[in-house]
Amino acid sequence: MSIDLNTIWFILIAVLFTGFFFLEGFDFGVGILLPFIAKDDQERRVVINTIGPHWDGNEVWLLTAGGAIFAAFPNWYATLFSGFYLALFVILVAMILRGVAFEFRSKDDNPRWRKTWDYALFIGSFLPALLWGVAFANIVRGVPIDESMTFTGNFFTLLNPYSLLGGVVTLTLFILHGGLFLTMKVEGVILDRAKAVVSRIRMVVVVVVLLFVGYSYFETTLFEGFTIVQGIGLVVAVAALLGAAALIYQKKFGLAFIGTGLTIIGVVLFLFGGLFPRVMPSSLGAEFDLTIYNASSSPYTLQVMTIVALIFVPLVLLYQGWSYWVFRKRVTVDSHLEY
């Protein structure tokens, strides 16, 4: 079986989103847990510093996914970004406040200054964690797209029970993922609180994810022409999440983090696998669906971009992996806290 370049780019974009949800997923989770898990300024600094060296690099996975969609599937980029205009505006504002908060927060010791940026960190993590789920649930559910590939709905089209549940999936999953990340990166009372949080919410996440899978059966076309890839994704997601829940119960938090990571990978496989070869199904009729063929760039551009990706993606993985290795130690109140 030969795979065409359009398919390769569809896979690569799925990989980029997996990277984004896996990595930024836990730093969103840490940002959301910040007010609940750290009680004073010093503790908050410890929590923030666990993701300090990484959040920016994690976020670039999203920027690259955006750039890759633009380059490989311009019509997907155009329809998605113009169609989800206000939702993306909210995500952008949230991510702007969050990014600045990291750098600005601890550069002044006025308590009100710090408190303000703590709020920015929380809201800036909470909203994107929720809204990316809403966005993807809408994509798989289908949105009104007409014959000129233009989105004909509005902001409220995107707010439906299914997509909101999708938002709750990413939100709770990222919180669990972030909480588990913290169990590997902190010590003392913060560690105890992180363990308590993940123990308390693990079953909530299981229920939410299962509900979402069930709801998908009725609300989307994900289960029509069910493929092996989707099947693997679904099995991995559910099994890994149940595994994570069990491992948390057994206090094996590091392994449980791998579990939530696999869950994220499985969910992306399930959703992208179900979309394929579509990239944005239209709710107005399958003839208006955007696919990896009618939304794509020319074969020449895809070739050029494939070569570029083959060179640079492994390099990125290499040096980003190295950076996680450098900062592998736990962060404590005795650590040198830069943020």
Add this chain to the structure above:
Amino acid sequence: MEVLDLARLQFASTTLFHYIFVPLTVGLSLIVAIIQTQYVITGDETYKKMAKFWGKLFLINFAMGVVTGIVQEFQFGMGWSEYSRFVGDIFGAPLAIEALMAFFVESTFIGLWIFGWDKLPKKVHLFSIWMVAFGTTISSLWILIANSWMQNPVGYELVDGRAQMTDFGAVIANPNIFRQFPHVVAAAFVTGGFFLIAISAYRLLRTSETIEKLMFTRSLKTGLIFSLASILFVIGTGHLSGQFMVEKQPMKLAAAEGLWESEAPAGMSFFQIGDENERTAIVNIQIPSLLSFLTFDNFEGLVPGINDLNSFYQEQYAEIYGPDADYVPPMIWMLYWSFRAMVGFGMLMTLLALVGIFFWWRGSLANKRWFLVILPFTVVLPYIANSTGWMLTELGRQPWIVQGLMRTEQGLSPNLTPVDLWISLIGFTVVYGVLAIADIFLLWKFATTGTGSDSNLPLPDSSSGDLQLKSAY
């Protein structure tokens, strides 16, 4: 206002705001890398303090550049979906490559640099700031390759109403890029240089402490050399850009010069009051033949004027846009004065850098109090020149979004309503306004009181030590 105007206003304002931070990021990352290299080579702790002092200011500025840059990656699709469809095959590629080659490098190595002072070997840590500097410059290259294509489309063919890439080599070797990239990057270095000059002068006037005097004298000198060398580059490449412009975008040149009618030889206007409705100059003071000379290296060359060019384009594009479509950029006055501000402030900066270097050569730099009093105010000069330079580039391309291929109104997202645009425009303005205040507050605080030594403490061995002191970053 209509959706088109609102969308243009939003793109222009968010991009100009983003571009406040970008040049300093590019310029200062290189300067910090150079200073830190001096530290690693000499082992002189003062250089380390300098690297930390300027590094801190760099980081405050960098954060703003990063977050306002996220908007840029998204808003082509958000506001300009039809443009994105039309150019995606070509324009998307450099954007994606920028993310892959530059954003990952910058973001990962900045983390290693910030958090790695005590965790990485000295040379590896030095390597990370060089990677940041490299990343910021490469980032400029790719985004300018994308922009160059809008100014001078090459390496494509039109297929089913879309521009399709036929030659990637031609896209990255766009003749425009050889003028634009060095021009923009050198201007970014000037921005970094004047940042050093201004703050160092301010601090030298207020300190009597030996180490600080040494730090800021060195920084001032670094800033002067850096600025002068870079600004000569800016001038040279700017001159070449003008000569290229008359060939590829003559309307931009004519508009920037307020040249309503073709002239041979053409005079260079240095003060004009124009009438944009009648499309003629009311008051115009010129230096005869100078524009011809600057454009063609001779005193006779014909420089085409706005009205002739408009008639020419009306004929050329009659079939596509009808015989009455207009090809004159709106707001000629803004183009005209942007150009003069850019060049004028550039000249002023050249003069200041020359005077500074002259005093340094005479050994009297530290005693010229009046000069040091002036210098802190000059920090704004490169910012004005950078912004007006981009206003010239982008306003001058109007009414095209891609020169000669797509008009700006054709690029707009068709599904947006004025309400959508008002919400985002007001939202971005408020958020950016608040962030600008916070940014200036922090920059001011660290520029005026920072010493570069606050996190300069011995390595904590993670099990003991005074946490209050160690966390005083």
